[in-house]
Amino acid sequence: MRQEKQDTEPVMTDASSAAESGIDAGAFASRRALIWRRFLRNRLSVAALAILVLLFVACFALPPLLPWDYSQLDYRSLQQPPSFSHWFGTNALGQDLLAQTLRGMQKSLLIGVCVAVISTTIAAAVGSVAGYFGGWRNGIAMWIVDLLLVVPSFILIAVVTPRIKDSSTTFWLIVLLSAFSWMISSRIVRGLTMSLREREYVTAARYMGVSNWKVIVRHVLPNVASILIVDTALNVGAAILAETGLSFLGFGVQPPDVSLGTLIADGTASMQTFPWVFLFPAGVLVLIVLCANQIGDGLRDALDPGARTLRRRK
Amino acid sequence: MTELLQVSDLQVTFPTDAEDVAAVRGMTFDVRPREVVALVGESGAGKSATAMAIVGLLPEFAMVSGSVRLHGDELIGLDDRRMSRVRGRRIGTVFQDPMSALTPVYTVGDQIAEAVRLHQRTLSRTAAQARAVELLELVGIAQAERRARAFPHELSGGERQRVVIAMAISNDPDLIICDEPTTALDVTVQAQILDVLRTARDVTGAGVLIITHDLGVVSEFADRALVMYAGKAVETAPVEDLASRRVMPYTVGLLGSVPRLDAAQGARLVPIPGAPPSMAALPPGCPFAPRCPLAVDDCLVDEPALRSVGPQHEAACIRTDDVAGRSAPDVYGISTEPPDRAPDPNAPVVLRVENLVKTYELTKGVVFRRRIGEVRAVDGISFELRQGRTLGIVGESGSGKSTTLHQILELTAPQGGSIEVLDRDVSTLDRRGRRALRGDLQVVFQDPVASLDPRLPVFDVLAEPLTANGSGKKEIDARVAELLSLVGLRREDASRYPGEFSGGQKQRIGIARALAVAPKILALDEPVSALDVSIQAGIINLLLDLQERFGLSYLFVSHDLSVVKHLAHDVAVMFKGAVVEAGNATDVFAAPSHEYTRRLLAAVPQT
Numbered sequence: 001m002r003q004e005k006q007d008t009e010p011v012m013t014d015a016s017s018a019a020e021s022g023i024d025a026g027a028f029a030s031r032r033a034l035i036w037r038r039f040l041r042n043r044l045s046v047a048a049l050a051i052l053v054l055l056f057v058a059c060f061a062l063p064p065l066l067p068w069d070y071s072q073l074d075y076r077s078l079q080q081p082p083s084f085s086h087w088f089g090t091n092a093l094g095q096d097l098l099a100q101t102l103r104g105m106q107k108s109l110l111i112g113v114c115v116a117v118i119s120t121t122i123a124a125a126v127g128s129v130a131g132y133f134g135g136w137r138n139g140i141a142m143w144i145v146d147l148l149l150v151v152p153s154f155i156l157i158a159v160v161t162p163r164i165k166d167s168s169t170t171f172w173l174i175v176l177l178s179a180f181s182w183m184i185s186s187r188i189v190r191g192l193t194m195s196l197r198e199r200e201y202v203t204a205a206r207y208m209g210v211s212n213w214k215v216i217v218r219h220v221l222p223n224v225a226s227i228l229i230v231d232t233a234l235n236v237g238a239a240i241l242a243e244t245g246l247s248f249l250g251f252g253v254q255p256p257d258v259s260l261g262t263l264i265a266d267g268t269a270s271m272q273t274f275p276w277v278f279l280f281p282a283g284v285l286v287l288i289v290l291c292a293n294q295i296g297d298g299l300r301d302a303l304d305p306g307a308r309t310l311r312r313r314k
Numbered sequence: 315m316t317e318l319l320q321v322s323d324l325q326v327t328f329p330t331d332a333e334d335v336a337a338v339r340g341m342t343f344d345v346r347p348r349e350v351v352a353l354v355g356e357s358g359a360g361k362s363a364t365a366m367a368i369v370g371l372l373p374e375f376a377m378v379s380g381s382v383r384l385h386g387d388e389l390i391g392l393d394d395r396r397m398s399r400v401r402g403r404r405i406g407t408v409f410q411d412p413m414s415a416l417t418p419v420y421t422v423g424d425q426i427a428e429a430v431r432l433h434q435r436t437l438s439r440t441a442a443q444a445r446a447v448e449l450l451e452l453v454g455i456a457q458a459e460r461r462a463r464a465f466p467h468e469l470s471g472g473e474r475q476r477v478v479i480a481m482a483i484s485n486d487p488d489l490i491i492c493d494e495p496t497t498a499l500d501v502t503v504q505a506q507i508l509d510v511l512r513t514a515r516d517v518t519g520a521g522v523l524i525i526t527h528d529l530g531v532v533s534e535f536a537d538r539a540l541v542m543y544a545g546k547a548v549e550t551a552p553v554e555d556l557a558s559r560r561v562m563p564y565t566v567g568l569l570g571s572v573p574r575l576d577a578a579q580g581a582r583l584v585p586i587p588g589a590p591p592s593m594a595a596l597p598p599g600c601p602f603a604p605r606c607p608l609a610v611d612d613c614l615v616d617e618p619a620l621r622s623v624g625p626q627h628e629a630a631c632i633r634t635d636d637v638a639g640r641s642a643p644d645v646y647g648i649s650t651e652p653p654d655r656a657p658d659p660n661a662p663v664v665l666r667v668e669n670l671v672k673t674y675e676l677t678k679g680v681v682f683r684r685r686i687g688e689v690r691a692v693d694g695i696s697f698e699l700r701q702g703r704t705l706g707i708v709g710e711s712g713s714g715k716s717t718t719l720h721q722i723l724e725l726t727a728p729q730g731g732s733i734e735v736l737d738r739d740v741s742t743l744d745r746r747g748r749r750a751l752r753g754d755l756q757v758v759f760q761d762p763v764a765s766l767d768p769r770l771p772v773f774d775v776l777a778e779p780l781t782a783n784g785s786g787k788k789e790i791d792a793r794v795a796e797l798l799s800l801v802g803l804r805r806e807d808a809s810r811y812p813g814e815f816s817g818g819q820k821q822r823i824g825i826a827r828a829l830a831v832a833p834k835i836l837a838l839d840e841p842v843s844a845l846d847v848s849i850q851a852g853i854i855n856l857l858l859d860l861q862e863r864f865g866l867s868y869l870f871v872s873h874d875l876s877v878v879k880h881l882a883h884d885v886a887v888m889f890k891g892a893v894v895e896a897g898n899a900t901d902v903f904a905a906p907s908h909e910y911t912r913r914l915l916a917a918v919p920q921t
């Protein structure tokens with residue numbers, strides 16, 4: 001048996017070491033394959049990913065199969081606790097809460113995930129470009145960031161959304177919410193990039209003739225990945241809550257359409273007396289945010305070679 | 315009782331989540347007044363843990379047992395308050411990095427005065443200040459009165475270390491512990507610091523326990539050496555005996571791996587194969603057996619204890635008779651002879667630098683930047699590098715040698731002068747020409763930890779220059795496999811991350827990356843100075859082998875003259891941004907003509 005960390009003598013022959021180590025000369029695993037393998041080793045994160053995908057599929061695929069529509073009123077069961085005909089119970093108007101929650105999830109999941117991914121992508125792109133190149137790119141980027149930070153985004157969105165037709169509300173909410181939630185993370189990314197730029201492995205890559213944007217993608221972004229991933233996971237929750245807040249104030253999603261936000265807002269009033277009206281939508285929201293965070297944790301560990309728990313035992 | 319410090323059966327264990335790591339496994343030794351005892355060994359041998367256990371500065375969760383007696387008083391088991399009265403008062407400590415050993419926001423005079431007043435409460439503030447100035451004079455700081463009011467960042471590295479020594483001896487200690495006191499310093503400063511330590515010992519009459527991996531420092535400064543391996547002393551001897559009559563294979567390897575000033579260019583060193591064992595769960599038997607060239611079955615049965623092999627000379631080895639009198643290459647079965655055929659001195663020039671200038675502007679003011687002067691980091695230097703040869707650029711920190719190297723690697727027009735790489739003037743290059751030329755000029759950095767992206771698996775590290783050069787997937791796979799075997803790594807290593815390798819292996823990855831696109835010129839920026847001496851030997855041999863095999867030209871930047879002697883055919887000595895002496899390495903080393911070169915050579919500690 002060879003020792004694991006043996007600093008072997010320089011092998012000065014042409015014989016490939018592949019033969020003696022007993023591994024056929026196939027292709028090497030790429031970084032992507034390696035990270036995926038490491039991610040799969042984290043059971044909890046895989047489960048979280050599965051749940052999130054399941055929720056996503058369920059909220060679009062399930063409603064047509066259910067006996068009740070989200071807007072349908074069942075006059076025989078008002079404010080009823082969960083039963084066989086209404087699994088999540090009904091609200092004061094006799095609407096089926098399961099159908100409503102699923103309808104709300106369609107909006108909230110879409111908004112949450114899309115806003116988180118888009119805003120983090122913008123933050124990563126702007127921050128790393130500004131930090132890596134400096135100069136005029138940095139000047140312009142930081143000027144935009146400062147400008148957007150002082151614009152009262154909440155009011156702006158509140159003014160814009162009611163003027164939009166129903167069908168595209170979700171789309172515009174995604175656009176507007178992402179446009180106003182990337183600035184602070186991009187400043188953090190910029191700061192980290194500026195220190196990474198001075199690292200020797202970045203210099204080494206430049207001396208090797210690697211192009212600038214490849215350096216950013218291969219060296220800078222993976223090394224700020226921890227913050228980006230945490231940022232994305234937190235943004236899912238923040239975006240859903242922002243949409244909730246807007247809808248609660250009567251902007252955002254308009255009745256009779258529902259979102260998780262409006263459902264929770266409706267339910268809070270009767271939380272003590274009719275808990276199911278509040279608990280099911282809120283529970284789903286908590287589940288979504290928890291899953292997003294867990295996936296984020298798993299990704300971070302998969303990307304970070306320092307994460308001990310994921311090392312294979314040899 | 316003549317012993318100042320008596321350490322017996324000292325054991326240090328660090329409990330971790332998985333297993334207990336035994337850092338020190340039974341050290342027994344003593345230090346007499348005015349005696350200098352050195353602890354020598356590779357990193358991870360338990361040198362620092364031993365010293366920190368003596369002064370009681372280990373983290374609280376460390377389990378320490380055994381006995382440490384200072385003038386007969388037991389130190390192990392003392393609580394922190396009582397230990398604090400010993401530290402600084404009876405034991406002075408000098409650390410490796412003087413910058414982090416000093417507080418940046420207080421003047422050095424205040425810091426020394428504080429050290430004095432801490433243990434002599436009755437002393438007035440002014441008296442302590444006066445004592446601080448006295449101490450600064452003692453450690454050789456000119457204009458001590460004025461310099462006492464300086465902040466640490468205003469002093470040079472050597473001066474800072476002098477201040478730390480002044481603090482260590484401020485209360486006239488009985489014992490001075492020095493943890494790698496010269497490692498972070500330039501070679502000429504290193505010699506001065508050893509002188510200061512000698513003075514400090516003479517003035518205080520203290521015993522000195524010095525920790526070092528530099529065998530040159532040991533032979534220059536110490537009276538007695540303890541060679542440590544895997545948390546134990548494996549050979550102890552007076553320093554004169556150690557060099558000539560060592561009997562433990564590990565000591566032989568350590569001494570054989572030291573580059574020597576009297577070696578010929580191309581002479582190989584004797585590296586110790588393998589790496590130190592994991593200190594958790596050591597197998598039975600001699601811990602050195604897996605790396606030992608003389609290991610027999612008996613070595614794996616029981617761990618040998620120290621036994622006397624001569625006056626004051628002990629070794630923990632059962633094969634000492636087979637070691638005595640044999641040379642290191644003989645013991646390790648390696649030929650160190652340089653190859654017969656020397657490279658053609660009239661080979662074509664691959665790199666020509668003429669009158670290279672690089673200046674940094676000094677500016678003042680925030681709103682209106684105005685120039686108040688400039689620093690000439692590189693001041694009109696010229697040299698040539700021929701194919702298949704090595705040019706060593708030697709100098710101390712701040713001499714401009716790294717700036718020169720990076721100027722060349724940038725492949726852009728310099729501020730002044732010209733750089734020609736493979737007969738092409740870099741100032742005339744366009745984007746594509748520059749990229750093409752990058753393939754012929756590659757670099758290996760000093761710190762293998764910093765120069766490898768921690769998030770990139772080794773395969774991707776090695777594939778990066780190939781992708782940048784536009785190779786296909788199949789080609790890259792084949793080339794990476796070839797590179798791994800070229801630098802002595804295994805194929806399976808490709809899917810591991812740099813953090814999982816030892817320092818020497820990381821540097822091998824760095825070299826493999828530089829070789830990936832088959833360059834003609836390799837720029838080496840102190841490639842071995844961050845490595846242990848036994849590992850360093852392996853890398854030097856690798857570099858020599860690669861040059862011989864591929865006819866590479868090396869531009870080798872280093873402050874270590876003995877390493878340069880092994881590798882370089884030609885040298886250029888840099889001092890304050892200018893080349894003060896250049897020529898054939900053998901000639902320059904044999905008969906240095908410039909005062910600075912002579913000073914550099916004289917400062918190199920000899921084993």
